Amino acid sequence: xxxxxxxxxxxxxxxxxxxxxxxxxxxxxxxxxxxxxxxxxxxxxxxxxxxxxxxxxxxxxxxxxxxxxxxxxxxxxxxxxxxxxxxxxxxxxxxxxxxxxxxxxxxxxxxxxxxxxxxxxxxxxxxxxxxxxxxxxxxxxxxxxxxxxxxxxxxxxxxxxxxxxxxxxxxxxxxxxxxxxxxxxxxxxxxxxxxxxxxxxxxxxxxxxxxxxxxxxxxxxxxxxxxxxxxxxxxxxxxxxxxxxxxxxxxxxxxxxxxxxxxxxxxxxxxxxxxxxxxxxxxxxxxxxxxxxxxxxxxxxxxxxxxxxxxxxxxxxxxxxxxxxxxxxxxxxxxxxxxxxxxxxxxxxxxxxxxxxxxxxxxxxxxxxxxxxxxxxxxxxxxxxxxxxxxxxxxxxxxxxxxxxxxxxxxxxxxxxxxxxxxxxxxxxxxxxxxxxxxxxxxxxxxxxxxxxxxxxxxxxxxxxxxxxxxxx
Ligand code: 5AD
Ligand code: SF4
Numbered sequence: 001x002x003x004x005x006x007x008x009x010x011x012x013x014x015x016x017x018x019x020x021x022x023x024x025x026x027x028x029x030x031x032x033x034x035x036x037x038x039x040x041x042x043x044x045x046x047x048x049x050x051x052x053x054x055x056x057x058x059x060x061x062x063x064x065x066x067x068x069x070x071x072x073x074x075x076x077x078x079x080x081x082x083x084x085x086x087x088x089x090x091x092x093x094x095x096x097x098x099x100x101x102x103x104x105x106x107x108x109x110x111x112x113x114x115x116x117x118x119x120x121x122x123x124x125x126x127x128x129x130x131x132x133x134x135x136x137x138x139x140x141x142x143x144x145x146x147x148x149x150x151x152x153x154x155x156x157x158x159x160x161x162x163x164x165x166x167x168x169x170x171x172x173x174x175x176x177x178x179x180x181x182x183x184x185x186x187x188x189x190x191x192x193x194x195x196x197x198x199x200x201x202x203x204x205x206x207x208x209x210x211x212x213x214x215x216x217x218x219x220x221x222x223x224x225x226x227x228x229x230x231x232x233x234x235x236x237x238x239x240x241x242x243x244x245x246x247x248x249x250x251x252x253x254x255x256x257x258x259x260x261x262x263x264x265x266x267x268x269x270x271x272x273x274x275x276x277x278x279x280x281x282x283x284x285x286x287x288x289x290x291x292x293x294x295x296x297x298x299x300x301x302x303x304x305x306x307x308x309x310x311x312x313x314x315x316x317x318x319x320x321x322x323x324x325x326x327x328x329x330x331x332x333x334x335x336x337x338x339x340x341x342x343x344x345x346x347x348x349x350x351x352x353x354x355x356x357x358x359x360x361x362x363x364x365x366x367x368x369x370x371x372x373x374x375x376x377x378x379x380x381x382x383x384x385x386x387x388x389x390x391x392x393x394x395x396x397x398x399x400x401x402x403x404x405x406x407x408x409x410x411x412x413x414x415x416x417x418x419x420x421x422x423x424x425x426x427x428x429x430x431x432x433x434x435x436x437x438x439x440x441x442x443x444x445x446x447x448x449x450x451x452x453x454x455x456x457x458x459x460x461x462x463x464x465x466x467x468x469x470x471x472x473x
Contacts, residue, residue, distance in 0.1 A: 041067045042076035043115075046093065047084025049269065050204075050233055051116055053184040054139055055082045058115065060174035061145050069176075078111045078152075079104070080135075083118035085199050087371040094118045098130045105132035111152055113137065117203035120162060121374060127158050137161035140190065140205035142170040164205040171214060181422040181452055182267075183227040187215055187253065188234035193272065195299075196310045196378040197339065197370060200235055207236065211244040212253055216260065223262030226452075229420060230257060232268040238275045251279040258289035264454070265420065265436065269295045270337075274312045276321050285329045292330055293363075293438040296321070297337035301356025302349035305342055310377070315356060322360045333437035335364035340397055341390030342370045343381035350393050354400050363408060363437065364465075365401045369394055402464045409439070409462035416472060417441065419457045421450040431471075433457075440466040447471070 041062045045055040058080065059069065070076035079101055085091040094114070104110045113135030114126055120138030127133060134157050137148060141161030151159045169189050177183060191200045192207040219230055232254075234240065242248040248256060258266045266289055271280075273296055284290040296318075300306050303314040325332050338353060357365070369390040372379045385393075419433035419441045431450050432442045441457050457469030 039077040040070035041078040042070045043080045045082040059176035060172040083116040085117040120203040191235040212242040229265040236272040238271040251283040301353035333363040340393040341385035344383040405464040441469040443469040445471040
């Protein structure tokens with residue numbers, strides 16, 4: 001994903017509001033005549049939803065300091081690049097993209113900063129390879145951003161925020177909301193697991209949960225601004241432990257968030273299978289506002305490979321949790337992540353992943369070829385699988401899963417679902433939205449303004465990745 005911020009999203013959210021409470025506006029004040037023009041910023045974001053939301057908070061910090069958002073990188077005084085290093089390809093892009101900023105930094109005095117996982121991983125090495133960069137800051141140091149930006153404003157070069165050993169979370173007074181329909185909210189940062197392939201514990205630092213009072217305060221403000229759907233974020237979101245005296249666990253927090261007046265849908269991602277409890281399913285069963293969707297990465301269907309990946313559960317333990325979810329009173333969609341071609345993965349191990357897909361019946365799978373990452377235990381493991389064989393396994397897995405999804409979606413033809421409308425294709429007058437189970441439904445409607453509305457749709461056709469519906473009411 002490579003996306004810039006749009007302007008005025010927060011005010012769009014307010015138009016979907018039921019009218020309760022004022023919308024906290026992050027939109028900059030129009031420049032007063034005669035006043036010096038405020039400095040402008042542009043953030044380019046790669047990677048996961050956590051990165052997207054981090055960028056929303058970083059933008060909030062800058063808006064709070066009087067910066068205004070620029071429409072394009074060329075218009076910005078401060079260019080920030082929020083990076084991802086989860087797989088090699090994403091990390092490789094960073095230096096070539098930084099190369100694009102070189103002339104602007106040298107000739108037009110733009111300040112360039114690198115944020116996120118590559119910043120943490122490469123550290124000051126970035127200044128050596130791209131000397132036009134002035135700021136390198138990993139996500140565990142974002143709470144220091146005002147101080148770091150102040151250093152830059154007073155002419156500082158080679159400014160760094162690279163501390164990892166922290167017990168603090170990044171909370172901002174302002175958050176620039178990019179998505180007018182769904183509001184993201186980080187409840188837990190970092191990760192205390194140590195999966196053999198993964199850079200996250202080294203780029204985002206140790207796990208730290210935010211207090212329930214702070215989370216619930218933000219949810220109330222979002223509801224007041226008109227948001228009805230909240231997505232709680234964390235690398236291992238269900239490892240959440242309220243650090244305050246209230247001591248909520250994740251299931252307790254879910255119920256408390258869902259009880260905030262105005263909130264109609266609560267999503268959460270990503271769950272770790274080892275911390276996935278029956279209590280979470282009981283909470284979903286008892287609370288209609290908790291969405292019928294769980295993203296539960298399995299990574300492999302072979303216990304031998306799971307052990308080598310240090311995933312802390314077996315195939316059977318994972319499938320037991322799937323059975324709990326399937327026994328819930330309402331149908332819950334389950335999606336997952338899978339890595340193929342982990343070092344030592346035999347054809348038999350891979351077959352076990354395919355049979356796990358059959359057993360689990362996922363509604364969506366993000367699948368990846370194993371990519372060796374710096375400073376991870378899997379980086380130098382023996383018995384690597386060739387790129388060609390990884391590609392073959394990935395294609396086989398994706399086709400296998402496509403058939404599963406097609407069959408599952410076709411069973412939905414004729415059923416009705418509540419859809420929160422989140423996009424419109426004007427030329428085709430086609431609308432799209434998501435069900436509580438996170439399925440995409442495309443439909444046409446004579447209505448002119450449905451964005452942010454909840455409608456009922458009947459499924460008339462089904463593909464592997466989306467449904468076609470008709471607008472019922
Ligand atoms: N190689 C391939 N895929 C990876 N993921 C994380 N690290 C790697 C890696 N080194 C995948 C996992 C994770 C998702 C976010 O990215 O499946 O769940
Ligand atoms: Fe990475 Fe494993 Fe932590 Fe997920 S649980 S962020 S895969 S170390």
